[in-house]
Amino acid sequence: MKAPPFAYVRARELPAVFALLDRHGDTARILAGGQSLMPMLNMRVTQPGVTIDITRLPGLAGIELKNGNIHIGALATHAAIGASPVIRQHLPLLADAAAHIAHPAIRNRGTFGGSLALADPAAEWPACCVALDAQLVLASSAGTRRIAARDFFQGLYTTALQSHEVLSEVVIPVPAAGTRHAFIELARRRGDYAIVGVAALARSQQGKLCQLRLAYLGAGETPVLAEKTSQAFDLIDTFEKALTQAQSTLASELAPAADLYHSAATKLHLARVITARALKQLVQLAQPAA
Ligand SMILES: Cc1cc2nc3c(=O)[nH]c(=O)nc-3n(C[C@H](O)[C@H](O)[C@H](O)COP(=O)(O)OP(=O)(O)OC[C@H]3O[C@@H](n4cnc5c(N)ncnc54)[C@H](O)[C@@H]3O)c2cc1C
Numbered sequence: 561m562k563a564p565p566f567a568y569v570r571a572r573e574l575p576a577v578f579a580l581l582d583r584h585g586d587t588a589r590i591l592a593g594g595q596s597l598m599p600m601l602n603m604r605v606t607q608p609g610v611t612i613d614i615t616r617l618p619g620l621a622g623i624e625l626k627n628g629n630i631h632i633g634a635l636a637t638h639a640a641i642g643a644s645p646v647i648r649q650h651l652p653l654l655a656d657a658a659a660h661i662a663h664p665a666i667r668n669r670g671t672f673g674g675s676l677a678l679a680d681p682a683a684e685w686p687a688c689c690v691a692l693d694a695q696l697v698l699a700s701s702a703g704t705r706r707i708a709a710r711d712f713f714q715g716l717y718t719t720a721l722q723s724h725e726v727l728s729e730v731v732i733p734v735p736a737a738g739t740r741h742a743f744i745e746l747a748r749r750r751g752d753y754a755i756v757g758v759a760a761l762a763r764s765q766q767g768k769l770c771q772l773r774l775a776y777l778g779a780g781e782t783p784v785l786a787e788k789t790s791q792a793f794d795l796i797d798t799f800e801k802a803l804t805q806a807q808s809t810l811a812s813e814l815a816p817a818a819d820l821y822h823s824a825a826t827k828l829h830l831a832r833v834i835t836a837r838a839l840k841q842l843v844q845l846a847q848p849a850a
Pocket residue numbers: 589590591592593594595596597598599634660661662663666669670671672673674675677678682683684685721725726727728751752753754
């Protein structure tokens with residue numbers, strides 16, 4: 561299919577974007593990497609009055625360390641994040657997750673901000689941002705506001721972004737020294753959206769995991785931070801017992817919907833499998849080499 565007719569404006573600066581959004585409201589769509597919007601237009605899932613191309617806006621594609629936080633501009637591409645030495649050093653969870661997003665051509669154009677704004681529950685970046693306790697910066701003609709990732713995702717493809725706002729950057733605190741990470745996902749074929757996945761972070765104290773954060777993708781309408789499951793590890797001493805407890809608690813925290821190929825029960829089972837893999841990986845990383 562072909563996209564319906566729509567007006568197109570290439571913006572050169574943020575105030576021009578704000579003015580267009582203020583004027584057109586809900587009928588405007590921001591165009592970033594176009595890797596989701598263009599297919600949606602072609603399938604006529606969306607029919608915007610005006611499309612505002614922000615790809616040439618200056619200053620929105622940076623990846624920088626400032627005062628203990630990593631600032632990632634909304635226009636940073638998936639590929640740039642995966643290849644960034646700053647990300648590899650300070651947020652290796654993101655570097656690992658980037659490799660799971662689609663294929664190289666899509667990673668070269670698709671953007672961090674576009675993925676977060678779209679809020680596909682099976683996407684990698686939203687779950688990583690929840691696990692890392694990221695803050696999203698939303699800019700408009702009224703100024704900027706910050707919102708925690710866990711409050712930003714509100715439902716299926718639904719976020720706290722209002723029609724006059726642009727997601728301009730994401731601020732992620734650098735995890736404390738000694739923080740371990742694991743990113744595991746299952747997909748039918750490499751490059752497909754995940755069936756289910758988990759972004760995991762933990763610290764280790766004397767070989768025991770603590771301050772565990774498990775954020776799941778493909779396990780509900782939004783990324784899910786499984787807090788009760790994480791707490792099992794702080795409360796129980798032996799790894800095997802904690803793992804059993806965590807796997808039984810998961811059912812009360814995840815609500816995966818069936819898809820064309822997997823029942824909800826299968827997805828929950830797979831979530832337990834990847835949880836075990838992630839936790840074993842974190843424990844191995846936490847133990848000193850023999
Ligand atoms: C075949 C295929 C496979 C894919 N597989 C995966 C996958 O495995 N994992 C995954 O995560 N993604 C996958 N994607 C999606 C891809 O990652 C997209 O890049 C991403 O979802 C959207 O980013 P974009 O920059 O292309 O945004 P666009 O397509 O330009 O925009 C997407 C939506 O976000 C809005 N938007 C974009 N930027 C902003 C902003 N800064 N502020 C406010 N609103 C904004 C747009 O208005 C639009 O509604 C796949 C895409 C394809 C075509």
